[in-house]
Amino acid sequence: MRSVSTSVRRTLFAKLLPSLIAATLACCAAAYGLSNHFSQRVLDQWLLDSAMSLVKQVHAEHGKTTISVTADALEIFEWDAVDRIYYEIESAREGRILGNARIPYPPRQTVAGGRPVFYDAAIAAAGVRGLAMAVATADGDVVQIRMAETRNKRGLLTNDVLVSTLIVSVFVVAVVGYIIWRGIGTGIALLENAVRDIRSLHGASPLSPIDEAAVPSEVVPLVQDLNELVGELATTLREKQRFVADAAHQLRTPFASMRVQLELARRESNPARHQAAIDSALAVIGNTTRMLHQLLTLARVDESPAGLAVNQRINVVALVRDEVERRSDEVWNASGDIGYEGPSTPVFVKGNEALLREAVANLLDNACKHAGGGIITAGVIADPPEVFVEDNGPGIPVSERDRVRDRFYRIPDGTSDGCGLGLAIVEEIAKHHHATLILDAARGGQGLLARINFGKLAPGRPAPDAA
Numbered sequence: 001m002r003s004v005s006t007s008v009r010r011t012l013f014a015k016l017l018p019s020l021i022a023a024t025l026a027c028c029a030a031a032y033g034l035s036n037h038f039s040q041r042v043l044d045q046w047l048l049d050s051a052m053s054l055v056k057q058v059h060a061e062h063g064k065t066t067i068s069v070t071a072d073a074l075e076i077f078e079w080d081a082v083d084r085i086y087y088e089i090e091s092a093r094e095g096r097i098l099g100n101a102r103i104p105y106p107p108r109q110t111v112a113g114g115r116p117v118f119y120d121a122a123i124a125a126a127g128v129r130g131l132a133m134a135v136a137t138a139d140g141d142v143v144q145i146r147m148a149e150t151r152n153k154r155g156l157l158t159n160d161v162l163v164s165t166l167i168v169s170v171f172v173v174a175v176v177g178y179i180i181w182r183g184i185g186t187g188i189a190l191l192e193n194a195v196r197d198i199r200s201l202h203g204a205s206p207l208s209p210i211d212e213a214a215v216p217s218e219v220v221p222l223v224q225d226l227n228e229l230v231g232e233l234a235t236t237l238r239e240k241q242r243f244v245a246d247a248a249h250q251l252r253t254p255f256a257s258m259r260v261q262l263e264l265a266r267r268e269s270n271p272a273r274h275q276a277a278i279d280s281a282l283a284v285i286g287n288t289t290r291m292l293h294q295l296l297t298l299a300r301v302d303e304s305p306a307g308l309a310v311n312q313r314i315n316v317v318a319l320v321r322d323e324v325e326r327r328s329d330e331v332w333n334a335s336g337d338i339g340y341e342g343p344s345t346p347v348f349v350k351g352n353e354a355l356l357r358e359a360v361a362n363l364l365d366n367a368c369k370h371a372g373g374g375i376i377t378a379g380v381i382a383d384p385p386e387v388f389v390e391d392n393g394p395g396i397p398v399s400e401r402d403r404v405r406d407r408f409y410r411i412p413d414g415t416s417d418g419c420g421l422g423l424a425i426v427e428e429i430a431k432h433h434h435a436t437l438i439l440d441a442a443r444g445g446q447g448l449l450a451r452i453n454f455g456k457l458a459p460g461r462p463a464p465d466a467a
């Protein structure tokens with residue numbers, strides 16, 4: 001089942017949208033505050049203009065302060081389609097001169113010096129905007145003019161500003177949101193193109209690297225990792241193909257030789273020669289079986305390196321003694337000598353018992369095969385742990401000691417009837433155990449000393465007898 005994958009576009013957009021809305025709302029709130037403030041100021045200015053036109057009608061003559069304004073003029077003055085206009089004029093000397101309502105005084109500020117004071121108040125339980133200002137007459141009287149206006153116009157104006165700001169906000173969020181959505185889309189399109197290119201390339205040749213120059217810089221690290229992986233896969237695949245081809249090639253020879261022997265046996269009427277042909281066919285089958293076993297071992301080690309547990313506690317002393325024991329009859333029958341050298345107390349290493357046994361068996365098989373009736377010593381060193389097999393056969397020339405570890409490589413002297421997998425298997429198993437396979441000349445100078453060393457030391461450590 002496929003898990004629901006996240007969309008980069010939707011994720012980015014979901015992350016950006018709240019900030020966009022918050023920023024737009026903040027801007028609109030500021031715009032609303034400012035437009036409201038300035039529109040109210042315009043209305044205040046109108047109130048002030050009206051007050052000033054009344055001030056102009058104040059006269060002070062012969063110690064008497066009067067205001068000369070006709071009833072018609074006052075009617076025009078009071079007229080307003082939506083609001084009620086109130087006025088009240090008081091003189092310090094005469095008291096109240098004129099007015100159509102009792103207008104409250106400004107709550108805090110004192111009114112003086114011809115400066116208008118604006119304030120909020122209430123008349124007959126209705127909220128009003130008030131203005132008070134005081135002017136001095138030429139003969140020393142002080143006249144205070146107060147004007148007030150109900151808030152209907154102001155309320156309507158506030159509503160209009162609020163509604164238009166909200167409309168603008170929604171519009172801005174929609175437009176900017178759309179632009180961001182498209183912008184992200186354009187960015188994603190680059191990625192999608194790259195993915196499409198990669199897929200079409202992949203379809204054509206699955207293991208070819210992706211061109212890093214053709215993808216957006218953000219995905220270059222991903223592409224580099226992919227290329228590395230593809231490179232490793234291609235190498236592994238090539239090795240596997242070569243391995244299968246080599247294996248098939250190796251198996252062809254014994255099968256051909258078996259066929260020859262069996263055909264010979266079928267034609268042969270002489271019982272002794274018939275038996276000899278059958279025996280050699282059986283010998284080939286024995287060799288082939290061993291080869292198949294080696295192939296399977298390598299395939300197992302190659303296939304699941306992580307799946308092979310290497311955490312068993314293995315007593316290598318018992319293991320090596322066991323393997324020596326198993327070959328003693330065969331070696332003594334060939335009038336050779338085989339023995340164990342090393343501690344009699346257990347030496348433990350961490351690893352996979354079956355694999356380690358396979359490695360020691362391969363080294364001992366080689367020694368038996370190449371030293372024939374010679375002397376074979378297998379042993380253990382305790383610290384750092386090491387398993388070794390030594391023989392006094394022909395040995396391996398220094399120039400060949402690396403190549404003999406290659407799969408299917410045999411020293412071209414025609415002495416080996418194997419298929420060149422033994423040491424490759426030992427090397428692979430050693431690697432698995434973080435150990436090192438070291439091939440040296442035997443201590444006596446003649447023969448091979450093969451060591452599997454479990455310590456963290458470089459090849460070229462002193463031979464076992466020096467330890």
Ligand SMILES: Nc1ncnc2c1ncn2[C@@H]1O[C@H](COP(=O)(O)OP(=O)(O)O)[C@@H](O)[C@H]1O
Nearest residue numbers: 366370395404410411416418419420421422423
């Ligand atoms: N103990 C040994 N003495 C001499 N030569 C050896 C010894 N072990 C291995 N070799 C050489 O190394 C080659 C590779 O060995 P190996 O990987 O076991 O393959 P195989 O035994 O199948 O030929 C052999 O062909 C042989 O020539």
Ligand SMILES: [Mg+2]
Nearest residue numbers: 366418422423
């Ligand atoms: Mg071998």
